[in-house]
Amino acid sequence: MKLVLVGLSHHVAPVELRERVALPLERAAEVSSRLAALGLEAVCLSTCNRTELYVAGADAEERALTAFRDLAGEAGAELSSVLYRLADGGAALHLLRVAAGLDSLVPGEGEILGQVRSAYEAGAPGPLLDRLFRQALHAGKKVRTETSIAESPASVSSAAAALAQQVFGDLRGRKILLIGAGKTGELAAQSLASRGADIAYVASRTRERATELARRFEAELLPIGSVEARLAAADVVVSCTSAPEIVLRKDQVASALRSRRGTPLFLIDIAVPRDLDPGIHELDGCYLFDIDDLEAVVAESLAGRRREAERAEAIVAAEATGFRAWQAALEVVPAIASLRARAEEIRKGELARAESRLGRLTEHERRTVESVTSQIVNKLLHLPTVRMKEAAATSHGALYADAVEHLFGLDEERT
């Protein structure tokens, strides 16, 4: 059975083209169902970075291309220059790499694995695609557990949260003081809050936006001059104002530290020009990271992900080999099934012929005869079955299947 992948991704298509064929899960499921109605196996994977159709069956490529053109509508002609088409082993390896996050914009990103799972669940897979997608999900999980590709942060806000965790560990119950009510600061604070921290104080010069933020996070609203008074209670300070001068000085933090009884203070300054006095970092128990520090951490972490990607590729390659072996074995499966059916037919026929003699046996003895004859058949067929599967992994699979069909007269039976 032919396996085909037709699709496009961020590697080959700009967003203007990708958005034409980007589908919500329900529509992706409809596309799969339509192809399934034609007797094909189909799964449609559509994310913001890719839309891919995995189809297996007769005329799979042609039908997948037609389905894609239907999706694109008027943009069909433009799409044909960027569409990639892969078959069998290539298509399988591609899906395994996608599930492992190796084909993503940020190597190892975690969201794609869930998207592959959703596409698989909403699709119309048959035996081939079912096996392929389950293997891809397995490979994705394996890559994430056996390498550290997904452990390091890929954005400034997640780097800030990861660094805070290096200081405090569990962030649950830790209090955040947010200085400035801009979007960037809010994102960083939210990243911390998503890990359990509590946005407890919001201080800003622009009262309107600060009030809205404080209400949303159920935080205390502070005038910017009162920040110092809350430093003793806060664990993390996130600052991102547009103020041209320093908002928080070293001596202010030093005086607040006296009442903290040694509890560390983690400060994130993502403003340019900087809001927080760089000298704060020199204070014992204070850890101040500005935008350059955070970006350096992200760059290093992305480089680490790329290094880990090499190990992940090896895992994916091994999984792809496993899938290819399974797929190749499919070639000899009909011959094996026919052979076993033929043997079973002979066994049952011979038992029926001996019925008059078997009638004198007790029920227990009869069961023993059944069991012994079954074991003889199984043992005789075991080695030929194994050898055929081994041959299937090479180019001799079809030859072996033909030979078995000829030797045992399976082909004559069929005709």
Added chain:
Amino acid sequence: MAELLFWPALVAYGQAAVAYFGNARYPGVAGRVATWGVRIGWVVQTALLGVQAVRADGFPWGTWAGSLNLFVWLVVSAYLIWGCRAPYRLLGLAVMPLAAALFALARIGGGTAAGARSHYSNAFLVLHVGLVLAAFAGFTLAAGLSGLYLWQERRLKRRAAGVLRLRVPSLVTLETLAARTIAFALPALTLGILVGLARLRSDRAHLDALMVLTLLTWVVYGLFLLLRYERGWRGRRTAYLALAGFALVIVVRLGLPVTHFS
């Protein structure tokens, strides 16, 4: 029998130490291999101690090498309580090579053989040696945690770009665990010292330099707890204090063969 158990335990500890190095470079499988090495080594060493206990005439770890054998077992036991969890695997890099080396040293000194004779009474040795060694094992682990704290704190202070590459427990966790370990170990040391002093009095003997050093160790760790829990000392200062106490522990341990087992 003891011989048969020593080598597998040493190999397991050694393998764990090597795997911890591998884990520092490529976290993951090597870390799990190291953890199993520690577990298997500990089980085999426990069996070795069991054989020694059954075959000994009296307390089997009354020699400096024997006490070193017991000390290694106590350190690994304390490490096993939480050290095998993934975030603490870096601590294994400090603990397991040391454990393997000391275990080998214990064998060179004859501390892993079965059928040893002891001229001390069992009750005194079980209490004195057992408690002091348990306390020292705790202080060793606290020193490992404090060392890891200082290393991690330094990375954060240097704002190293690769600070997230090798994940270790957070500063707060390391500091709290070191303090708790010392809080458990110090009462053991206190009791061990009291038992020793009681025997000293009954023998009408005098304090020697090593005993004074042990008392000084007690003072340092007592100060650690006082400053941390009463004065709110945290971070680098308490980490250095824990390491200073551990330096005294090393001196005391090195002095043991000369003063107590000569």
